[in-house]
Every structure is written in C-alpha cells, then in structure tokens.
Amino acid sequence: MFAKTNIAVIAAVGLTQFSSFAFAETTLNVASAGSQNMVDYVKTYLAPKFEATHPGVKVNVVGTGPGDAGSHKIMEKLSAQNDSGLAKWDIDVAVVHQKIGGEMVEDGLLSKYRSEVKTGDMVSRDSAKNALGINVDGYVMPMFHSQTAIAYNSDFVENPPTSYDELVQWTKKHPKAFGYNGIKNGMSGVSFVTGWIYAYGTDAERLSSAPYDKSVESTWNKAFSELKEFNKNITFTPGNAGTLDMLNRGEIFMGPVWVDMFYSWKEQGKIPPSLKLSLIAPGMPGQPMYYVAPAKAAHPQLAREFIELATSPEVQANGIVKQFNWYPGIDANYVEAKLDKATWEKLFAEITPSDLSKYGKSFPIGPYFDDIKEGYERNVSN
C-alpha cells in the first residue's frame, strides 16, 4: 500500500519536473568539479537564486567529481567539442580547480569575460591573474579560496608556534604531539610539506611562478633531511579527516588541516571548541576554485549573469562565507559589509586577514610540485 502511494508520489513529482522542463525556454548548463559540498552549493543555493531572477531559465547542474580529476573531465569534454568544430558547446559555466583552469586558458577553451561582468573589478587576489605560473587574467573569477593552517588544542597549547622554526622546537619538547598525514593520504599533509620547502628550500614566490628550472630541486637535500629528522618526533595520521579525528580524540595536540573543513566540523560538533587555528610563517599553501565561461558557450550572456550573481557580495557573504565557511573569492572588504559582525569574526577570529595575506601562499607550479612530492618519497619516506 505504502509502496504504491510512494510510487504515485514519485511519479507525480517526476511529472512536475518534466513539465517545468517543458515550459522553460532556456537551460543553462553548469558543470562543477569538486567534492559533493561544492556541487550542493551550486545546486541548492545558487541555482534557485538565479532561476528566481530569471523566469523561463532552468539551471542544470552537473557534478564531475572531486579533485583535479573532476576538472579534467570538464576540460576533456570541452576540448573534444572544440576539436570536432561544434559551433555551440553544451557547458555554459564551469567550476574548476586552479591547475586545470590554467591549462584550459592555455588551450584556448575559455572566454575572456571578466571585464564584462559588474563584479569583475571586485577581485583582488593574485590567483585571479596567475594560476600556478599561467597568466589567466580576465579568464577566471575565483569562487572561493581554501587555505591550510595548523590546528591546535588550546587547552594544552597556550603559545602556539607562529613559524616553522618554532614548530620544530615545539615538537622537540613535545614528541609525538604533532601529527600530519604524510603526502599520500590527502592534501593537508602535502600542503604542510610544501610549506616546509617554502621555509627551508626555495621561497614560495619562486616556486609558484614560471619558468621551471630543474636544478632548483638539488638545493633541497638539507630541507628533506631535516624533515626526516622532524618526522621522528611526530605522529603520522591516516588522512585529512584522520588528523581532525585524532585532534578530536586528544591523541595529538597539533596538526595541519584545511580551514573550511575545520570550521565545518566545528560547527557540526565533531571537534571541540578548544581547537584553534594558526597560520605559521613563512606560509602554507591554499587554492581557489574558478568560475570559467567556455569560449563557445551556448548562452554566453546568461553565463555572465550567473557568474555575476555568484560573485556578488551578497552571495559571497551568505553562501560562501556564512554557510560553507570558505574564504570569499572577491575582495574581502566588499563581503564584510554584507555580513553581521559575529559571522565575519568567526571566519577571521583565528587567522586574521593580515595573516592570510602574508602567509597564505599558492601551490607551486606543476613541475616543482612533482619535484617536492617525489623528493619527499625519495629522501624522507624511503
């Protein structure tokens, strides 16, 4: 009986879906790479807002999967449509990772749209112009920025380290109390190691910009051998979530984490309020997600309006900052005005905007990044 009712309800709901399709004049296709929470954000937050102000337009959101692999799928689809000489491509707006965003610009798959949207001049971050060494100025708008930092338990650590040097001293005094996940179990560990190379190998500015020079790698031997020594005083954790789990259970008192994940877990009560964040000198990497518009999108004007909405101060404030705990993609000053003080302070309570601009680095360009990871495998873990 219930099953029958359910089927009827589902069928009815299905019909309404179809009918709305039938009445909609236009469908705007939005493809989003990234984890499920990002797809949810576009689907449940942005799309309804856009549809409300654009009657007759239906937003169709497709998630392509987490990590660079998800962005890669979008790039493959667009370049296939480009190669086959289609006049109109079936993705109007895409959300992609920094590395792939740069590659898409190089392959000529994107349109230079930023000067055509009203929010275009609200962007202040360097990552809007430079994607790991590739000039993307005008082709991308940052959706949000994600950052890694050191989380610590303030009940036990009163004076958290403010630099890699202090952290090394701290781990000598408190063996096994610092934990990270190596480089094979998630990006927070990779990020920590990258920061280590920025601190003791080559500075971030050099490694984050072209040209690539193979010989730079040979100067990192000392940094790696010190890291090997450092690793003896720490605990290895099983993954990004593993570090937070161990912090939560009080098995470690400090470890590198993604800031947005940290705040989300805190809000859900999965980690205690005594956990705090510190972004240490000379800096740790983070990365943006980009809104891009394919060169031959079927609905270029609607695509620009969609991105304009997504990067407007209101949406950046209530969606990106308030609901999802990400750092805003546009200049923070525009966003702050739209938020109540408490929400704003929550996001910047532990890592101040000045810390963020001083110590928030980008990842190195591709070849240097591979050198760091392989150097770690060769000199530290083997």
Add this chain to the structure above:
Amino acid sequence: MCWLLEVNMRQTTSPNLLKHRLWLIVPAALMVGIFFLYPLGFSLYSAITLDDGGFTLSHLNKAFDLYSKDILFTIIIVLVSVAILAVLSITIAALITLSPFRSLTKTLGFLYRLPLFIPFIVTAQMMRTFLAKNGLMNNAFVASGLLTPMDTVSFLGWSGIIITFVWKQLAFSTLLISGAMAALDESQIRAARNLGASRLSILFQIILPQITSTLGVAMVLSIVTMMSVLSVPLMIGTGSPTMMTADMAFRINSYGDYHVANALGLVSYCICAGLAWFYLRQNLKEKGAN
C-alpha cells in the same frame, strides 16, 4: 544413467562435435581475454616500456628507488598476517571439529562466519574507531580499570593493518579449513581416540597432515587478497611506510604516472607468483612422495 554417459563419451570423441563444443567456451574465453588478459598484458607492457614504445627498466628502477621500503613492508605485513591467520583459523576449525561441547561449537561456527559478509572498507572504518589510541577498545580497558589513559597505545599503523587483515580473512580461511576437516573420515579420529590419543595429537598427527593442501590454498588466496587491498592501508596505515597498493594509487592520482604504478604492479605480481610457485612445488612434491 550409464547409457547417457556412454553416449556422452562417444559424442566427445567425434571431432566435428568437438569443434562445435569449443564455440561454447568462446563467450567465457572472450570475457577472460578482454577484461583480464588484455589489461594484465597491457599493464605489464606499460611497466617496461617508454611512451614511444622502447624497452626500459627505468620505471622498475624508480619503483625500487622510491618504494623499496614499502615493498619490504608489504611483504612483512602479508607474511605476518598469514602466519597469525593460519594459527587462528586452524585453532577455530579444530575446536569446531574436536570440541565435545556441541552448543559452544555451534555458536562459534556462526560467529566466525560474520566477517565474510563485511566488505574490507567497512572493516577498515570499524577498526579505525576501535583501535585508535582513545578508541573503543582502549576506552573499554580504561573503563574496566585494566589500563590508565596514559598507558594506552594506538594500533593505527602496521599493527592495525595486520589486525584488520586477520580479522577479515579469518572467516574465509576458517571456512575452507573447517570444511576440509569435516570432510575427513570420522572413523580415523574415533580410532585414534580409542587408542588413547589426546585431542592435540589427533589434530597434529591425524588431521593436519591430511589438510595441508587446503591450508595452502586458503593461505595463498588470502595472500593475494591482502596484496590487493587499498582501503585498509589508506584508512588504517599512516603512509610511512605504507603498502604497495597505496603507492600505486598515489602514483596515478598525484603524478598521472601509470608507468611506475604498473612497475609496482609487476613487482607485486612477481611476489604473488613467487608464493604460488612455492605452494605448487610443495604440492607436487607431496604428490610425488605419495
């Protein structure tokens, strides 16, 4: 029945019909060929060739250069797990076969099968919360007064991987071994008992010698399974050192480098092949001796 068999045999000998019969295995052979042999051959080929198709050992060199410690770690983990597995599954199977307490053995017979229905990834997640320093197991010890919170240690790491492997594979190997024990002629055990043999000597002198080949099969299959699990080292291991499957995944996800990942695959294939060869040789020797 006899008549049918005869007809069958006559049919098999007819060459024309034999040809037709061969067609019957084509679907299965194609499946094996396309979905197993082709990818296997391709990955072996990719492990020893450059992008332009030239032969090279550089991928294998790199695999050993970067991951020799992990290869050794994998072998040790698998061998230790399989040794513990053998002892535990023989013990459980022997208890079920020889114990005089029938209701107890029935419960045991039900309990040991449970892990059979739980996937590796679920086992790994379960162990992750169970074995952690402040996890369920240690908390239970602390609550019962056996340990103080300062004495607890985390089992997440190499020991956790071994515990998870043994826990998960125990059901499978016990199932095979207790099956083999149950298939033995009951009268042998009774005869030995009548002659005054203890249960332990019945196990070691009557039962075990007759089930070594089943034991071998269970262990070799468990080794191959353990060599191929990715979720357990990723979720329970700490990455330094880690098992070869995690390295392969890292090679592909992080560098898009299929050559070295395949070279690692070749190494793990050789390890399994080595064990299989050892097992087959033992098996043949026994048959030859008989």
